[in-house]
Amino acid sequence: xxxxxxxIAFKNFFNYYGEFEDNTYxxxxxxxxxxxxxxxxxxxxxxxxxxxxxxxxxxxDTKQKISIKNAGVKIxxxxxxxxxxxxxxxxxxxxxxxxxxxxxxxQVIKSFTATRLDxxxxxxxxxxxxxxxxxxxxxxxxxxxxxxxxxxxxxxxIIDNLIxxxxxxxSFLQGEEVxxxxxxxxxxxxxxxxxxxxxxxxxxxxxxxxxxxxxKAFKDLQKQLKANNIQNERFDDAVAEKxxxxxxxxxxxxxxxxxxxxxxVAEKxxNDLDKLYSNAEKRKELDDRLKPLRKKLxxxxxxxxxxxxxxxxxxxDGGFAWxxxxxxxxxxxxxxxxxxYIEKRYEKKALKNxxxxxxxxxxxxxxxxxxxxxxxxxxxxxxxxxxxxxxxEGTPEYSNLLKLKNRTKDKQSEKPFVNNDxxxxxxxxxxxxxxxxxxxxxxxxxxxxxxxxxxxxRDNIEKLKKQIKSIDDDRNSILIAGHDSEHSARxxxxxxxxxxKRMENxxxxxxxxxxxxxNKNRKDLKAINDEIKSLNKSNDIPDGFNxxxxxxxxxxxxxxxxKERVFDGMISLLEEHANMHFKNLIKNNDLxxxxxxxEKNLNGSINFNYLDSKGNSVYGSAExxxxxxxxxxxxxxxxxxxxxxxxxxxxxxxxxxxGEGFTEGFFEAIGDVFPQSIVLxxxxxxxxxxxKINELGKRLLKDKKVRTMYVNHVxxxxxxxxxxxxxxxxx
Amino acid sequence: xxxxxxxxxxxxxxxxxxxxxxxxxxxxxNKGQSKSEYSQFGPIYELYIYAFRLGLKKGLKLxxxxxxxxxxxxxxxxxxxDSSLVDFLLMIIFSYSEEIGFDWNDLEDFDxxxxxxxxxxxxxxxxxxxxxxxxxxxxEWGNDNLINSSYLFADLMNE
Amino acid sequence: MSKRExxxxxxxxxPEINAKYKITEEDLTGMHRKKIVxxxxxxxxxxxxxxxARQIYPIIKNIHKI
Numbered sequence: 001x002x003x004x005x006x007x008i009a010f011k012n013f014f015n016y017y018g019e020f021e022d023n024t025y026x027x028x029x030x031x032x033x034x035x036x037x038x039x040x041x042x043x044x045x046x047x048x049x050x051x052x053x054x055x056x057x058x059x060x061d062t063k064q065k066i067s068i069k070n071a072g073v074k075i076x077x078x079x080x081x082x083x084x085x086x087x088x089x090x091x092x093x094x095x096x097x098x099x100x101x102x103x104x105x106x107q108v109i110k111s112f113t114a115t116r117l118d119x120x121x122x123x124x125x126x127x128x129x130x131x132x133x134x135x136x137x138x139x140x141x142x143x144x145x146x147x148x149x150x151x152x153x154x155x156x157x158i159i160d161n162l163i164x165x166x167x168x169x170x171s172f173l174q175g176e177e178v179x180x181x182x183x184x185x186x187x188x189x190x191x192x193x194x195x196x197x198x199x200x201x202x203x204x205x206x207x208x209x210x211x212x213x214x215x216k217a218f219k220d221l222q223k224q225l226k227a228n229n230i231q232n233e234r235f236d237d238a239v240a241e242k243x244x245x246x247x248x249x250x251x252x253x254x255x256x257x258x259x260x261x262x263x264x265v266a267e268k269x270x271n272d273l274d275k276l277y278s279n280a281e282k283r284k285e286l287d288d289r290l291k292p293l294r295k296k297l298x299x300x301x302x303x304x305x306x307x308x309x310x311x312x313x314x315x316x317d318g319g320f321a322w323x324x325x326x327x328x329x330x331x332x333x334x335x336x337x338x339x340x341y342i343e344k345r346y347e348k349k350a351l352k353n354x355x356x357x358x359x360x361x362x363x364x365x366x367x368x369x370x371x372x373x374x375x376x377x378x379x380x381x382x383x384x385x386x387x388x389x390x391x392x393e394g395t396p397e398y399s400n401l402l403k404l405k406n407r408t409k410d411k412q413s414e415k416p417f418v419n420n421d422x423x424x425x426x427x428x429x430x431x432x433x434x435x436x437x438x439x440x441x442x443x444x445x446x447x448x449x450x451x452x453x454x455x456x457x458r459d460n461i462e463k464l465k466k467q468i469k470s471i472d473d474d475r476n477s478i479l480i481a482g483h484d485s486e487h488s489a490r491x492x493x494x495x496x497x498x499x500x501k502r503m504e505n506x507x508x509x510x511x512x513x514x515x516x517x518x519n520k521n522r523k524d525l526k527a528i529n530d531e532i533k534s535l536n537k538s539n540d541i542p543d544g545f546n547x548x549x550x551x552x553x554x555x556x557x558x559x560x561x562x563k564e565r566v567f568d569g570m571i572s573l574l575e576e577h578a579n580m581h582f583k584n585l586i587k588n589n590d591l592x593x594x595x596x597x598x599e600k601n602l603n604g605s606i607n608f609n610y611l612d613s614k615g616n617s618v619y620g621s622a623e624x625x626x627x628x629x630x631x632x633x634x635x636x637x638x639x640x641x642x643x644x645x646x647x648x649x650x651x652x653x654x655x656x657x658x659g660e661g662f663t664e665g666f667f668e669a670i671g672d673v674f675p676q677s678i679v680l681x682x683x684x685x686x687x688x689x690x691x692k693i694n695e696l697g698k699r700l701l702k703d704k705k706v707r708t709m710y711v712n713h714v715x716x717x718x719x720x721x722x723x724x725x726x727x728x729x730x731x
Numbered sequence: 732x733x734x735x736x737x738x739x740x741x742x743x744x745x746x747x748x749x750x751x752x753x754x755x756x757x758x759x760x761n762k763g764q765s766k767s768e769y770s771q772f773g774p775i776y777e778l779y780i781y782a783f784r785l786g787l788k789k790g791l792k793l794x795x796x797x798x799x800x801x802x803x804x805x806x807x808x809x810x811x812x813d814s815s816l817v818d819f820l821l822m823i824i825f826s827y828s829e830e831i832g833f834d835w836n837d838l839e840d841f842d843x844x845x846x847x848x849x850x851x852x853x854x855x856x857x858x859x860x861x862x863x864x865x866x867x868x869x870x871e872w873g874n875d876n877l878i879n880s881s882y883l884f885a886d887l888m889n890e
Numbered sequence: 891m892s893k894r895e896x897x898x899x900x901x902x903x904x905p906e907i908n909a910k911y912k913i914t915e916e917d918l919t920g921m922h923r924k925k926i927v928x929x930x931x932x933x934x935x936x937x938x939x940x941x942x943a944r945q946i947y948p949i950i951k952n953i954h955k956i
């Protein structure tokens with residue numbers, strides 16, 4: 001007899017402004033999808049159920065559940081609050097209709113009235129609250145006419161029947177809470193789940209009784225022996241020994257409990273960190289990639305700064321000589337002036353010579369005067385080629401040639417013919433300045449090349465920056481405990497490994513020391529008990545007492561083992577079902593070939609690990625994947641139940657955490673297990689689209705299993721007081 | 732004087748600039764320390780030479796104001812020591828011997844007093860054009876006509 | 891099979907019990923029950939009826955006639 005929710009409606013509830021009729025969702029059997037972007041009423045849906053079942057809501061600031069009375073003002077739609085005049089009142093409520101089985105349909109309305117006392121809209125003291133009476137109506141499905149239910153107890157029952165309290169945790173899968181709901185690191189959690197599905201409690205009770213009876217029977221036996229005044233030293237000793245062993249056993253059991261506690265705590269820590277670890281690892285990997293890149297960027301920037309600073313050096317650096325640009329004419333002029341200067345000098349010198357030595361005026365050598373080689377020739381040939389006449393040896397012409405030849409040598413150590421001989425001054429300038437005027441053609445090129453180099457360095461810097469940004473963006477999209485530092489990632493990793501170490505340590509202590517000790521004591525106890533039994537036999541007391549003790553003792557052991565068998569059996573069954581669902585969930589994913597394995601710990605808690613095809617445990621994997629594991633187990637708990645699960649599922653499905661491959665599997669799987677599911681998703685929302693949904697959303701819309709689909713909108717760019725959520729029914 | 736002595740006479744000279752040009756000098760020459768928002772040269776002489784070129788090419792000859800409104804700085808011989816910069820500079824300057832008012836060959840006949848006068852004229856030539864160039868920079872700067880890029884000076888040379 | 895029966899069977903068919911007491915189908919359904927069966931049935935039934943340990947124990951003692 002399944003409960004199917006027919007509709008949910010809100011009145012001035014958070015962003016759902018307006019009457020119930022304005023904010024109604026009509027739902028059907030099967031899968032119902034509500035597409036709600038952030039802030040568009042996703043968590044409010046859960047709050048509605050919290051109110052219906054527990055008269056509570058989740059305070060978004062403190063993340064704690066608070067009673068409706070205390071929440072008061074915050075729940076009411078801001079727009080409605082604003083529109084309420086002082087002295088006037090506003091009503092806020094939620095209502096739900098559901099059908100149970102084939103006969104009845106119920107309507108539950110919870111609401112309150114708030115009267116405005118003064119201008120302050122958000123102050124809770126500015127409003128007076130009155131909780132309205134819980135309204136529950138019932139109608140026959142055949143004749144649709146609601147009649148009020150008056151009995152308070154019955155009203156409560158009707159609400160409870162929607163989803164039985166014990167199963168609510170399996171029906172509400174809200175975001176991160178999924179992980180907490182099934183916290184199998186706590187022994188109680190798995191036992192509770194198993195309890196709901198088996199008679200394990202009965203076995204426990206029976207065993208407890210038997211334990212008690214066994215003790216009683218033993219005491220009776222002892223009394224008998226004492227009463228019959230039988231002196232049996234060995235018996236007394238045996239009993240004393242037994243008591244000692246029992247004490248030791250107690251002691252060891254205590255130690256076991258303590259270590260189990262330590263183990264649980266460490267395990268919980270590991271599990272919490274598990275969520276963060278996979279992110280922390282990834283973050284650290286990205287951090288390690290960023291560090292050298294950032295250094296490279298710093299170095300490049302420095303290089304660039306220096307480069308820019310040095311540009312102006314190129315004006316005066318002989319290697320570049322930019323300052324020389326445009327001085328071509330001046331250099332030519334200098335050369336010209338220099339040539340003229342040299343020429344004039346020669347003239348001057350020659351004139352001086354003429355003045356000083358008029359007789360040797362013919363020694364004035366015009367341009368193209370013979371050098372010493374030609375003079376030598378002329379002397380040898382005894383012919384003057386300058387004047388083109390004979391100069392035979394011995395003649396004055398010949399001796400002049402000789403004098404000339406010798407005189408040119410003398411000229412080197414000649415008398416100064418000027419006050420200031422500046423030939424070298426100008427000559428040196430010309431030689432030294434070469435680096436600057438050699439480069440005229442290339443200066444423009446040099447400037448262009450410099451600009452190119454600058455662009456090149458700039459480009460390199462931009463590339464590096466882009467690289468860094470891309471990795472940085474990746475890094476920032478990975479959540480990690482609200483912190484944003486390398487430090488934090490390292491902390492998580494070190495805490496994680498710390499917790500794993502502690503777990504190993506505790507496990508070792510438990511397995512290597514305490515459990516063996518407990519077992520030994522148990523063995524000793526059994527041995528001593530057996531001895532006592534046999535000692536009893538030889539006593540002269542009525543058989544009944546012996547029998548009584550023996551039977552009860554044996555039953556106690558047997559019932560203990562039976563309990564464990566049943567428990568293990570259920571775990572196997574859960575494992576089987578969980579794998580079934582898990583396979584479905586990951587059907588469209590690349591993760592095939594692995595299985596979920598339920599491992600029972602000695603302290604009674606359960607680990608469920610994913611083993612890959614080689615049988616290796618896969619730890620610390622991605623968030624969506626972890627979610628899928630938990631989902632599988634939740635659904636296993638439901639499907640392993642002998643009778644069909646008859647309650648609706650309300651789930652917040654973070655598809656992005658699942659990944660596309662999981663999403664389709666998810667909808668298929670829940671369709672198999674729950675008669676009705678209401679799934680809230682945000683990732684299907686696409687603002688630009690006409691229907692406001694993306695490709696995946698459109699695919700799901702076409703799916704036969706999806707019976708209804710709503711899209712929530714929040715008015716864009718509104719002030720808080722104007723926020724309104726509207727729904728569009730697509731199917 | 733020998734050639735070397737003549738050169739030394741020039742190299743020992745400390746050119747002057749107008750005190751009114753101090754702002755623009757500080758803005759565009761960082762002397763190895765400060766950074767302004769504009770592209771800069773390092774030592775003052777770099778800016779000075781640049782300004783001289785600017786003035787020369789634009790024909791902006793602006794004699795210095797009276798001496799007490801001027802200030803000198805490092806001697807020419809120390810301008811980028813161990814390089815041929817100053818030699819090149821002197822080459823340029825001597826190509827303007829006509830404007831400065833002397834003839835190369837005459838130099839060789841001058842006595843020391845006359846040579847010193849020529850050197851003074853040369854220095855005055857440098858100072859006037861540098862002053863003109865600095866004035867130009869200052870005006871452009873004041874009118875916000877300068878595009879501040881690393882190529883500020885290269886671009887100005889092109890205009 | 892009722893839950894009670896299921897529990898009783900589960901416990902009684904424990905290998906060690908079986909080896910020692912040799913429980914058969916007859917013992918569970920027939921007239922003459924072994925004492926161990928009686929004791930267990932009593933406990934299971936009385937527990938179901940909400941009786942406490944104190945109340946059940948005397949009944950057990952009675953089975954052994956003590």
